[in-house]
Amino acid sequence: MPHSFCCHSRFALLSWLTALAFLLPLALAIAETEVKIGISSQNVYLGETFVFQISVSGDSEPEAPAFPKTADFQVESLAPQRNQSTSISIINGRMTNTSVNETIFRYNLTATRTGTLRIPPIPVKVGGRVTHTQAVPVHVMAPEKMDDMALEVAVSSPECYVGQPVTVTWKWFIGRNVLNYRFSLPLLTEKDFSFPAHTPNLDPARRRDYRKIPLSSGDELIGILEQATRNGVPVSCLTFSLPMLPMQAGTVTFPASTVTFSVEDASRARRSRRQSLFDGFFDQTPTRTMTIAAPALSLNVKDLPAEGKPKNFSGIVGPCRVEVSASPRQVSVGDPIILTVHVSGPEYVDNLRIPALSECPELSRDFRVSGEEPGVVESNRKVFQCTLRAVDAQVKAIPALRVPFFNPASGHYEEALSEPISLEVEEVRTVTALDAQGLPTALPSNSGSKLETVTEGIAHNYGGDILLVDQRAGLATWPKTPWKIAFCLAWPCIYLLALGAVAWHRHRCADPGAIAAQRAAGKCLAALKRIQPDDASGPDLTLAALTDFLAAKLRRPPAAAQSFQDVQAPLAAAGIAPAELERLEKLFAGCEASRYAGATPDDLKQIPLEAAAIVKAINRAF
C-alpha cells in the first residue's frame, strides 16, 4: 500500500507539473497583454476632428478592433502603428532582456452634434480573449462666434439646372494670428453633387499669396490670401473656390462647412513647479483650438424641362459647339474612316457625353458606325472618335451631326450643328485570277460604252408541260406515294432475310456430316428406286445403298457400316426399335445370301422394297 500511495502521489505531482508547464506560458502571455486608450482632447468643437487611439501591447498580431457604429461621431480609421522595443537591464550583475510589442490603432473622430457625447466601449480581441475599453465622455461645444473671425460660403447663383455648373466660394476672414488650421467641407462628399477636376488659374506674380488648404479628408486645395475689410476692420481673407455640378433636382441645404484652427492663448500660460535653469527659453507658447462654421446655405436646383427634350439628348447643359474632322476622305466602300468630333462650350467637360453616333439616323443610313469611344478631355473640349464605313459608292458626304443641349439662359433645348464633310467613295473592285497573274482585267475594247444590266423589272414566265409536274416532295407526301414507304421497308426485310440465309448456310457448313446425314435417306431411296426388279445385282446394289445410308446416318466412314454387327449397337443406341433392327438383320443376311447363293425373282423384287421401308423407318427415328 505505501508503494501504491507513493505511485499515486508521484503521478499526481507529475501531472500538476506538466499542466503548469503548458499553462504557465499562457498565463504569462495573458498577464503581459495590456490594452490602453488615449484621446487627443475631451473638449472639442462641433466639426473639429480629434484622435482616439487604442494601444495593445503584448500580442504581436492583435486584430484591429471594430469601432461600433455610432451616430454621434464620424469615424475614420487610420493605419495601425506597430512598435517593438527591447530593453536590457543589468541589476546586481544579472542581465534581463525585455522586449515589448505594441500596436496602436488610431481613429479620427468628428462629432456630429453638440453636448456631452460618449465614445462607446470597444471590444478588443487579444490572445483569444475579448476585452472592452472604457467608455470615454467627450464634451462637444458649439463653434464660437467671433467678431474678428468668420467663415462664409457663397454660390455663384442661387438657383440652377441639374448639370449646370455653379461655383462655390469659401471665404475665411482672419482677424488674429492663426498658428495652424484645417477645414472640414462635408459638401464635397455629398452624392447629389459632382465636383469636376479643377485646376485654379495661378498668377505667378502673386505666388506668395497662395496658401494650401488642408482638408480633414487629407486632400488639399489652393486658396489665395488677400487683405479685406470686415465691419470696418482690416482683416485677412483666405478665399478658395470649387466648381460644382448638381446632379439632383430640389432645394438643397449645404451641410455646414467648418474651419478648426489654433491661436495663441496668453491666459493659459503654463507654470512649472521647479524653475529650470533655462526658464522661459524652451517654454512653448500656450495655444487654444477654436472652430467656426459657415452659415447655412441652400441652392435651388431645377430639373431640366421634359417639354421639347430631344430623344437623343445626352445631358449637355450650356451652349456648346461641335466640330468634326474625318480621315481619310477618299476611300472605297467598306474602308474605315476615322471621324473625330470636338465638343466645346460647357465650362467643365469631364462628364460630357454626346448622343450615340451609331443611333444617329443620318449617319447609320449611309455608314456602318463602330468603335465609339467615351471621349478624351483636351484643354477646354472633349474629343470623341469613331469609325465609319460607307455602305455604298453613292455616299458623297458625312452629314452634319446634331448635338442637342439645354441652354439655361433661354430655358430651351437647342442644337449644335457641325459642318458636313465631303467624301469620295469608290466601288470595291473584285480581284480576279487575272490580277494574280498580272494580266489586265479587261481586254481593251474598241467600241464605246460598257453594257450594264438593268436591275429593274422581272424575268419571263415559264411555259410548257413543266408546269403540270407535281413537284411536291417531303415526308408529308409519302402517304400518297406508297412505293417510297415500301422501298424503305423492303431493304431491311431483304437484309434480314439475307442475314438469316447466311446464318443458316454457315451453320450448315460448320457441320458437313449433318448435311450428309440429312441427305442420306433421299440418296438411298433414289438408288433403291433405280434398281430393276429383275436385276441380278439388285441385292448387291441394295446392300451398297443401305450401307452408305447407315454410314452417313451414323456419321461413320462407309467401311465402318458394312455388316449388321457394325451398325447394330449405334442404331440401338439411337433408339431404333428392336423389330426394325431384326428386319435390318434379316435384310443384311438376305443380301449376303443372294450374293453367294443367288436370289429368287421374288427376292430380287422384295429386297429393294424392304430396304426402302427400313430406310424410311430409320430416317423417321433419326
Next chain:
Amino acid sequence: MFSTSLPSVVLSAAIFFLAALGACAQGKSTLTAMQAAALCQEAEQLFNAGNDKYAAGDVAALDDWRKAAARYERLVNEGDYHNGALFYNLGNIYFRLDDIGRAILNYRRAQQFIPRDPNLLRNLAFVRSRCRDHVPEPERIRVLKTVFFWHYDLPPSWRENGFLATFAAAWVFALLCLWRRQRHWLRWCTAAFAFLALALASSLVVDEWNRQKHRPGVILGESVTARKGDSDSYEPSFTEPLHAGTEFTLIGSRGEWLEIALSDGRTCWVRRHQAELVNP
C-alpha cells in the same frame, strides 16, 4: 387439309399492306390531264395577250392577266398541281397586277420547289425591294443558310431522291458485308452512305417540322394596322401600318386574328383576311 406455310402468310400480308398504301395514294385532283393542259395553255395565251396590250397602252391587259392568274389558280386548287414554275408564273402575274403581297406569296411558294432558280431569286429580290416595309433578317438565319446550304438550296425532291438512293446504297453495302466480312472498305462504304442517308433524312424531317412549326406568310392588305392583341381595341403595335408584301411567321391564331412574328422577331396581331400563309 389446308396448311398455312410461312411464305404464304408473308405474301398475303405484303399484298394487303400494299393495297392499303395504294388506297392512300389517291389524289384530290378534279381535273383530267387534258383539262389541265388546256388550262395551262389558255393561261399562257392570256398572259402573252395581256403583255401585248400593256405594251400598246391598253388597260384591258389587266383583265387578261387576271384571267391568266385565275386559270393558274385553278390548276393549283382544282388540279392539285404544286409546281415551282407554276407558282413563279403566278407571282409574275400578280406583280404585273401591282399586287405585291400575292406576288411575294407565290414566289415564296415557288421557292419551296425551285429554291435556286435564278429567275425566281431575281424576281423575288426585285419585288421585295419594292415593299414599303423593310424588316432585316437576323444574322443567325443567314449563318444557318450558309452552313447548311444543301438543306436550304436543294429542292426537297432532290433531297428525297438522294435519301432513297443513299438509303438503298447503304443496305446494298450492308448486304455485301454479310458475304465479305473481311472487306473493311465495304463497312466504310456502308457507314458513309448511312451517314448521308441520315443527313438527308434529318433534312426532310426538319423541313416537315418547320412546315408544322414555322408557317410563313405574307401580308396582302395594302395598309394593315397590326395590333398588340386580337381585337381592334388594342393599341397598334407599330407607328406605321404594315404593307403588302411584308413577310412573317405564324405564331398562333384566335378566331379572325393571326398572331405573327416579323423576321426581326417582333410580334403583332393582324386580321386573317389581310394575310395569307405560304402553305395554308
